Amino acid sequence: MRCRVPILLCALLLASAPVLGAVPVAGQPQADGTHFEAQLQADGDAAWNVTLSVPIGTDSDRDAFEAFADRFEAGEADLELGVDAFERAAGEASAASGREMSITSVSRHSEVVTDPDSGETYGVLRVSFTWESFARIDDEDTLYVDDAFNTTDGTWLPGLGSDQSLTILAPPGYGGPTTSPIGADGGDLRWEGPTTFEPGYFDIVYHPSGAGPATNGISSPLVAGALLLSGAALLVGLYLLFGRQRGDETREPPEAGDADSDGGTAGEPTDAAAESATPEKDGANADPDTGADEPNPELLSDEERVEYLLERNGGRMKQATIVKETGWSNAKVSQLLSSMDDEDRVDKLRIGRENLISLPGEGVGELGEEP
Structure with a gap:
């Protein structure tokens, strides 16, 4: 790899050599951790987020961070691993693959937050953008992630530093990758530095959920058989239903005044029957603390369950706590929260190696101890 490759992206270090080096940016605070998410x-x-966490220990640290953050959000200053670096990477990948790629929809965000566990204060810098045509798609909607990481000299991402992750x-609408260099967790792939990537390392393939080479619509014998079984089950169900209705119609109704076995009058519910017939709110139980009806989690969508948990916990929680409360996998919760963040249903903010989640307008930057 010739010397121009190290200036394609950010100053990510392995040992003493830059793996994705970039020209240093004057005034940028020293990052404590960097996370790449695609x-x-x-x-x-691919919707990319690049998040830097900058430790703030003194008032002068905070002043320096806020001064740079103002310029950063105004577009007057970029990061070493910012938009300019990724635009160069996309240009190199376009030249190597023959596919037109570009960086669009750029946004920048900064915030000062306090870690609720350690009490340490961090400045957070995040740049978000869309890398258009990042993956290849064939006629069967199979998605390939490979050549977007290539350049004519190798790859623009030779590795990650010890404080970085991807x-x-x-x-x-897709399942987990059918081909990938590492095992997937809930369909998602995650790397922690330090690590290195050889050219051609990112050979990743996704198929649409439920799709496969042996399934071709109703022409497939398996699909046709399933349709026949479903039709037969429907006919049996209709037969039983109408048969029961005919039986009810021919049964003579009880005469008024006839007593039932419990001493009650026919047509009038006994005390026990009346008690059992008392309507309850479907899917709700009384909260022992507030007396309010608590929704049945089984009747909520995943997104509604997350929102309910946040409301019960003062509007903000750590991602790890959501994983514990729901019993879902880390990957499922991470993907769900990223989707809700994109839809502005929650705010997702990374601090060091942990994500803080809040309902919109709850003010993540004012976090104290988690409720």
């Missing part, structure tokens, strides 16, 4: 889309685009999230 949310793949069904059309081949996550590639599965596209909506």
Whole structure:
């Protein structure tokens, strides 16, 4: 690899050599951790987030961070691993693959937050953008992640530093990767530094959920058989239903005044029957603390369950706590929260190696102890 490759991206270090080096940016605070996240889309685009956490220990640290953050949000200053670096990477990948790629929909965000566990204060810098045509798609909607990491000299991502990580999230409507260099967790792939990547390392393939080479619509014998069984089950169900209705119609109704076995009058519910017939709110139980009806989690969507948990916990929680409360996998919760963040249903903020989640307008930057 010739010397121009190390200036393609950010100053990520392995040992003493830059693996994705970039020209240093004057005034940028020293990052304590960097996380790259690529949310793949069904059309081949990828929504990228690059998040830096900067420790703030003194008032002068905070002043320096806020001064740079103002310039950063105004677009007057970029990061070493910012938009300019990724635009160069996309240009190199376009030249190597023969596919036109570009960086669009750029946004920048900064915030000062306090870790609720350690009490340490961090400045957070995040740049978000869309890498168009990041993945290849064939006629069967199979999605390939490979040549977007290539250049004519190798790869623009030779590795990650010890304080950096990379996550590639599965596209909506797709299962886990059928081909990948590492095992997937809930369809998602995650790397923690330090690590190195050889050219051609990112050979990742996704198929649409439920799709496969042996399934071709109703022409498939398996699908046709399933349709026949479903039709037969429907006919049996209709037969039993109408048969029961005919039986009810021919049964003579009890005469008024006849007593039932419990001493009650026919047609009038006994005390026990009346008690059992008392209507309750479907799917709700009384909260022992507030007396309010608590929804049945089984009747809520995943997104509604997360929102309910946040409301019960003062509007903000750590991602790890959501994983514990729901019993879901880390990957499922991470993908779900990223999707809700994109839809502005929650705010997702990374601090060091942990994500803080809040309902919109709850003010993540004012976090104290988690409720």
